[in-house]
Amino acid sequence: MADKTASLTVRAETDGSRLAFAGPLDAAGAGAVWRPAVAAARRARGHALVFDLGGIAAFDMTGAALLAAAESAHDGAATIEGADARVLSLLAHARDNQAGRKARSARADPPGSWRDLLRGFRAAGEGAAFLGAVVLAVLALPWRRRMFQGREFLRQADHAGVHALPLVASLGFLMGLILAFQSAVPMRQFGAVLYVANLVSVSLLRELGPLLAAVILAGRTASAFAAEIGTMKVNQEIDALVSMGLDPVTMLVLPRLVAALLVMPFLTLTLEISGLIGMAVVMKSFGFGLGIVEAQVQYWTTPGDLVGGLVKAAVFGAVIAAIGCRSGLSTGVGPRSVGLSATAAVVGGLVSTIALDGVFAVFYNRLGF
Amino acid sequence: MQQFGDRVIFRDVSFKVTEGEVFVILGGSGCGKSTVLRQLIGLQPPSAGSIEIAGVRVTGDDAWAARQQAQRRIGVTFQAGALFGSLTLLGNVMLPMEMFTDLPPEARAAVARVKLGLVGLTDAADQYPAEISGGMAKRAAIARATALDPPLLFLDEPSAGLDPVTSAGLDRLILDLRASLGATFVVVTHELASILAIADRCIMLDAHAFPDAGGVIAAGDPRRLRDESEDARVRAFFRREPLPAGVA
Numbered sequence: 001m002a003d004k005t006a007s008l009t010v011r012a013e014t015d016g017s018r019l020a021f022a023g024p025l026d027a028a029g030a031g032a033v034w035r036p037a038v039a040a041a042r043r044a045r046g047h048a049l050v051f052d053l054g055g056i057a058a059f060d061m062t063g064a065a066l067l068a069a070a071e072s073a074h075d076g077a078a079t080i081e082g083a084d085a086r087v088l089s090l091l092a093h094a095r096d097n098q099a100g101r102k103a104r105s106a107r108a109d110p111p112g113s114w115r116d117l118l119r120g121f122r123a124a125g126e127g128a129a130f131l132g133a134v135v136l137a138v139l140a141l142p143w144r145r146r147m148f149q150g151r152e153f154l155r156q157a158d159h160a161g162v163h164a165l166p167l168v169a170s171l172g173f174l175m176g177l178i179l180a181f182q183s184a185v186p187m188r189q190f191g192a193v194l195y196v197a198n199l200v201s202v203s204l205l206r207e208l209g210p211l212l213a214a215v216i217l218a219g220r221t222a223s224a225f226a227a228e229i230g231t232m233k234v235n236q237e238i239d240a241l242v243s244m245g246l247d248p249v250t251m252l253v254l255p256r257l258v259a260a261l262l263v264m265p266f267l268t269l270t271l272e273i274s275g276l277i278g279m280a281v282v283m284k285s286f287g288f289g290l291g292i293v294e295a296q297v298q299y300w301t302t303p304g305d306l307v308g309g310l311v312k313a314a315v316f317g318a319v320i321a322a323i324g325c326r327s328g329l330s331t332g333v334g335p336r337s338v339g340l341s342a343t344a345a346v347v348g349g350l351v352s353t354i355a356l357d358g359v360f361a362v363f364y365n366r367l368g369f
Numbered sequence: 370m371q372q373f374g375d376r377v378i379f380r381d382v383s384f385k386v387t388e389g390e391v392f393v394i395l396g397g398s399g400c401g402k403s404t405v406l407r408q409l410i411g412l413q414p415p416s417a418g419s420i421e422i423a424g425v426r427v428t429g430d431d432a433w434a435a436r437q438q439a440q441r442r443i444g445v446t447f448q449a450g451a452l453f454g455s456l457t458l459l460g461n462v463m464l465p466m467e468m469f470t471d472l473p474p475e476a477r478a479a480v481a482r483v484k485l486g487l488v489g490l491t492d493a494a495d496q497y498p499a500e501i502s503g504g505m506a507k508r509a510a511i512a513r514a515t516a517l518d519p520p521l522l523f524l525d526e527p528s529a530g531l532d533p534v535t536s537a538g539l540d541r542l543i544l545d546l547r548a549s550l551g552a553t554f555v556v557v558t559h560e561l562a563s564i565l566a567i568a569d570r571c572i573m574l575d576a577h578a579f580p581d582a583g584g585v586i587a588a589g590d591p592r593r594l595r596d597e598s599e600d601a602r603v604r605a606f607f608r609r610e611p612l613p614a615g616v617a
Contacts, residue, residue, distance in 0.1 A: 027480075027516075030472065030476070031470050031472040061487075069479045093486075097487060234499070333499035336454060
């Protein structure tokens with residue numbers, strides 16, 4: 001039965017090496033000898049190299065590419081023995097295209113670190129330009145009222161807000177439940193279970209409520225914004241808008257941004273109320289009635305905690321929506337770019353939320369909240 | 370034969386392709402030429418009849434293994450290119466090698482670059498399909514189809530949607546590849562200029578070859594068909610003459 005893979009014998013000669021190939025030197029069989037052949041040719045650099053093809057059973061463009069790669073590693077043409085006209089013709093084609101590759105790869109690319117730095121500056125510049133475009137779109141809105149479509153705003157608010165309510169409520173309830181239970185177990189040792197109500201309510205109102213709602217918005221809505229706008233970009237719908245004299249920021253970004261900004265306080269409030277209910281369930285199981293828990297929450301939390309959290313949530317919403325829309329608008333070409341934009345929207349949204357939360361912490365501290 | 374429900378699309382379509390030739394299946398829209406191609410490449414079983422590739426029957430329930438074997442020995446390009454958008458052109462050409470050969474990664478890349486070089490796309494190897502023109506996508510699809518050096522290549526409407534200059538370039542590429550790879554080409558097209566430029570032989574399908582079905586209305590050298598055929602439909606196709614009244 002014929003061999004399925006090619007074989008290679010390397011012989012040292014007076015002034016160089018002889019690579020004797022046998023068997024099928026084609027797509028199916030060349031893989032077995034590719035690396036040994038290229039390595040042997042590289043070792044023979046500076047000396048004569050002979051390809052003995054007298055024993056080959058089959059030869060195609062893959063075999064020709066192998067010989068061309070070996071010659072490239074050898075840094076010089078080899079002497080071909082035992083080849084017919086067809087083999088030589090294929091090898092000539094492979095040599096031509098191998099030469100094209102070397103010429104092209106010789107072009108210098110900028111070093112990776114510089115490229116990354118430049119890319120970072122460009123991204124920062126594009127981000128600033130996008131922010132400017134949003135501000136301009138807001139300022140120009142009185143003259144572009146037709147472009148701001150109320151129906152689009154309602155659709156986005158419905159998707160980002162109403163449709164997210166069940167998820168937000170259930171996550172909030174579970175978060176309150178888990179937080180209260182995990183706190184109550186150790187605090188019971190000190191007889192301080194009652195203070196679990198203070199801990200959970202303050203954490204939810206000031207931090208966890210807006211943060212968790214932002215995480216949901218980033219994961220659920222920002223990615224959808226990026227994918228939707230990104231697909232429009234890939235399908236040249238954005239180009240079509242611009243060519244018709246329509247501003248994509250006013251038409252696509254502002255409705256989403258305003259929708260996210262307005263629904264976020266409601267989502268946050270829903271999450272906080274659900275969390276407090278979850279906490280109350282745990283407190284009840286530890287023997288504290290609803291009245292005591294309510295009094296404890298009212299005594300230890302202030303309207304400032306609630307309002308501060310909701311303001312923060314609105315800002316988170318606007319920033320996350322802006323990042324999602326910007327990711328969509330900066331989508332490249334092809335379906336892969338849409339996926340990358342959606343990922344960038346979620347990652348960007350989460351990182352920005354955490355960073356902004358730190359800024360708010362300092363800001364509120366200075367204001368005495 | 371191909372039949373959908375009670376409707377017979379075509380029947381009595383019988384032809385042999387000789388090794389090393391460019392064989393064209395031509396005809397107007399809706400005559401079933403793409404269906405014939407789908408049958409040849411194993412995407413659609415014929416309602417009746419059989420297909421042999423390299424002397425081995427590849428149709429019928431008992432020919433599953435032969436069909437699988439044959440599919441490794443053919444290369445196919447589709448009308449829209451059908452390149453994988455998530456891969457670069459190099460990645461597209463490397464994919465069949467990754468699936469069906471033991472070539473190490475650097476070998477796959479080297480072979481793929483040679484294949485892209487053969488179709489004139491050396492400098493576009495790292496671009497994605499969405500970043501290139503329609504003509505380049507067609508050539509990249511041909512490079513992918515030749516990835517495993519198949520002896521038989523099927524091209525579905527390779528010139529569709531291309532300007533005449535690009536289309537002529539693609540015709541030259543097919544002839545160059547035939548010369549360099551020694552492959553056999555089966556091309557489905559209705560582009561007259563391409564047919565006359567590349568075809569050694571052809572068959573012409575027509576949706577009304579029979580009263581109740583489509584089929585072959587002419588076969589042979591397309592230049593001779595153009596000059597010598599007496600069939601009104603063949604003359605209408607090759608000479609751009611209007612069909613006489615009463616001829617569908």
